[in-house]
Amino acid sequence: MGGCMRFAKRMDTFHASVFTELKEKKEEFTKRTGQKTIDLSIGSPQILPDSSIMQVMREAVSQPENYKYAINELDDLLLAIQNWYKKRYQVDLDKEEIICLQGSQEALCNLPMVLCDPGDVVLVPDPHYPIFVDGPHLAGAEVAFMPMKEENDYLIQFDEIDPELARRAKMMIVSYPNNPTCATAPDSFYEELIAFAKKYDILVIHDNAYSELVFDGKEGKSFLSFPGAKEIGVEVNSFSKTYGMAGARLGVCVGNKDVIQHFRILKSNIDYGIFLPVQYAGIEALCHGGSTIEETRAMYQDHRDILVVGLNRLGWKVKSSPATMFVWAKIPDSYSDSNAFVLDVLEKTGVVLTPGQSFGQAGIRYVRMALVQDGPTLQEAVNRFEKVHCF
Numbered sequence: 001m002g003g004c005m006r007f008a009k010r011m012d013t014f015h016a017s018v019f020t021e022l023k024e025k026k027e028e029f030t031k032r033t034g035q036k037t038i039d040l041s042i043g044s045p046q047i048l049p050d051s052s053i054m055q056v057m058r059e060a061v062s063q064p065e066n067y068k069y070a071i072n073e074l075d076d077l078l079l080a081i082q083n084w085y086k087k088r089y090q091v092d093l094d095k096e097e098i099i100c101l102q103g104s105q106e107a108l109c110n111l112p113m114v115l116c117d118p119g120d121v122v123l124v125p126d127p128h129y130p131i132f133v134d135g136p137h138l139a140g141a142e143v144a145f146m147p148m149k150e151e152n153d154y155l156i157q158f159d160e161i162d163p164e165l166a167r168r169a170k171m172m173i174v175s176y177p178n179n180p181t182c183a184t185a186p187d188s189f190y191e192e193l194i195a196f197a198k199k200y201d202i203l204v205i206h207d208n209a210y211s212e213l214v215f216d217g218k219e220g221k222s223f224l225s226f227p228g229a230k231e232i233g234v235e236v237n238s239f240s241k242t243y244g245m246a247g248a249r250l251g252v253c254v255g256n257k258d259v260i261q262h263f264r265i266l267k268s269n270i271d272y273g274i275f276l277p278v279q280y281a282g283i284e285a286l287c288h289g290g291s292t293i294e295e296t297r298a299m300y301q302d303h304r305d306i307l308v309v310g311l312n313r314l315g316w317k318v319k320s321s322p323a324t325m326f327v328w329a330k331i332p333d334s335y336s337d338s339n340a341f342v343l344d345v346l347e348k349t350g351v352v353l354t355p356g357q358s359f360g361q362a363g364i365r366y367v368r369m370a371l372v373q374d375g376p377t378l379q380e381a382v383n384r385f386e387k388v389h390c391f
């Protein structure tokens with residue numbers, strides 16, 4: 001090596017982002033003004049798990065036998081997942097159709113490795129949650145984008161996908177309720193998705209991480225509840241946002257048996273199962289920990305209203321999010337791109353937003369605001385916006 005480390009080309013996939021610059025600007029803002037910054041950039045939930053979940057976790061970590069390699073899921077966890085999918089989504093699952101994950105992120109990263117050879121095409125929405133692109137790239141696959149445009153309510157338009165590209169595609173990633181656009185999809189979208197995937201023989205991964213954060217009395221669904229979905233796809237779901245368990249790392253991938261079984265083979269070579277106390281906490285969450293879901297949903301909906309009403313009052317035309325824990329808004333025409341807007345907003349107000357371009361080129365004229373701070377702090381962010389003229 002001659003003293004100079006040579007890293008793999010695949011590391012070129014990952015770039016230092018605008019967040020490094022934002023971090024420096026945050027410190028500079030506080031030094032200059034003596035005011036704290038208000039961080040609306042990261043989607044890390046502030047909610048606590050139900051106390052019963054924490055109690056089960058506490059008891060389980062005090063048991064010496066829970067420190068062995070778990071290897072597989074506890075049977076009771078698989079059973080709880082079966083009951084959850086049946087009751088909540090009217091979906092029947094065999095145990096062979098379920099695999100638990102160290103967070104749903106894990107499937108988005110590792111499933112492309114199970115399904116794609118170098119050069120295979122993966123269809124990914126644009127804008128997108130970043131791992132949708134990083135996972136296929138790590139597997140050596142080629143990513144082709146499916147635009148999600150505001151004028152189409154951010155729904156992928158299947159009839160606009162080049163048939164030649166569709167024929168080459170091996171896999172596609174789809175996710176509603178959607179991060180970052182906050183869009184939800186109607187039933188007809190899933191019917192079209194399944195017909196498209198069948199026609200071109202494409203495996204679908206549906207990311208349903210925000211299925212419980214749907215507002216205004218509406219309800220999220222499972223992709224698997226639509227006829228034919230299991231033949232061509234899997235769904236990932238998460239305990240992070242629904243049960244406030246983000247750091248405990250528990251997710252699940254359910255659906256097509258062949259895909260799940262191949263994924264299990266890869267996973268058994270990578271990890272030795274999920275820490276047993278996390279599995280016990282997951283069982284508790286599914287069996288008794290649901291009481292906080294409504295509260296959580298109501299809290300995000302309140303936060304959304306504070307921000308959306310406040311910003312519209314100031315003249316920034318921001319749409320009310322139907323779902324997720326974010327607001328997605330167009331930046332003013334006067335800025336060259338969303339990085340420039342976010343840096344200017346931070347400098348003038350101390351409010352940190354996420355530039356839309358960190359979710360792909362289609363986000364270049366948008367910003368994402370996370371509803372993770374409490375109501376008064378979000379109101380303070382609106383008040384700070386009022387004092388400057390960013391839009």
Ligand SMILES: Cc1ncc(COP(=O)(O)O)c(C=O)c1O
Nearest residue numbers: 103104105129179209238240251
């Ligand atoms: C769309 C989407 N999918 C998946 C994840 C990953 O969640 P988990 O904590 O289950 O890995 C996130 C996290 O923010 C997300 O926004």
